[in-house]
Amino acid sequence: MAIRRSLLRRTAALAAAATAALVLTACGGDSDSGSSGHSEHGKGATADASASAPSAGHSAGQDGHNAQDVTFAQQMIPHHRQAVAMADLAPTRARSQQVKDLAASIRKAQDPEIDTMTGWLRAWGATVPEADASGMGDMPGMDHSGSGHSGSSMPGMMSDSDMGELEKLSGAAFDQAFLRMMIGHHQGAVDMARTEQAKGVYGPATTLAKSIITSQSAEIAGMRKSLGER
Incomplete structure (x- = not known):
């Protein structure tokens, strides 16, 4: 038991x-x-986050360009050159210090932009507009022979006749003509910049377009005020 x-x-x-x-x-x-x-x-x-996160230095719209970006640069370069050529007349012909200051501001802003756009075209292997004796240059669609506004496909461009008339003026007459011509020129640049914003894909180009719209729209308002316009 x-x-x-x-x-x-x-x-x-x-x-x-x-x-x-x-x-x-x-x-x-x-x-x-x-x-x-x-x-x-x-x-x-961690793997998912790494895969979804954008890699460093890769931003949308900055690694590629399209035909609109090329057109924007190729047309805006001679457009800017003409604005600079007009501005170069002001120091010796303008009476108004306001016009002289505006001309200096235009040159200061647009000369570097010409260099920037030239660099893009070279990097893309695209044609860079060559400057002619006037400093503007020629691209397909430009016509310097007409009277009034040129037959250029670029809005706001002045003809050789316009430029020749401006060169003959001085004092108050120059001031008035310069402001009226530059308003039209700026409006053309704004139109071109809006097209780039709508159709371009290259980030720096669309950013430049935005800057052109902002700065030149403000200058248009200032020039209209100087002319007594609203």
Whole structure:
């Protein structure tokens, strides 16, 4: 009887030990599984974030260009050159200091922009408009022979006749003619810049277009005020 009770106690103890071992193993397995699952989830999230994040130095619209970007640069370069040529007349012909200051501001802004756009065209392997004796240059669609506004496809461009007439003026007559011509010239540049913003894809070009719209629209308002216009 004593032997039987001893065997029963031993069997119970063994059963208890086995049960405890199973519980510990299960708990350990759950812990490892949870840790492993969390780790893999973290790795997955990191990988997803890395894949979705834009790489350094890669911004939309700055790594490529389209035909509109090329046209914008090729047309705006001679357009700017003509504005600078007009501005170059002001120091010796204008009476108004306001006109002289405006001319200096135009040259200061547009000379560097010509250099910038020239750099784009060279980088793209596109034709850079060559400057002629007037400093403006020729591109397809330009016509310097007419009277009034040229037959250029670029809005606001003056003809050789316009430029010749401006060169003959001085004093108050020059001031009036310069302001009226430059208003039309600026309006043309704004139209061209709006087309670039709508159809261009090269980031620096659309940014320049936005700057042209802002700065030249403000100058148009100032010139109209000087002429007594609203």
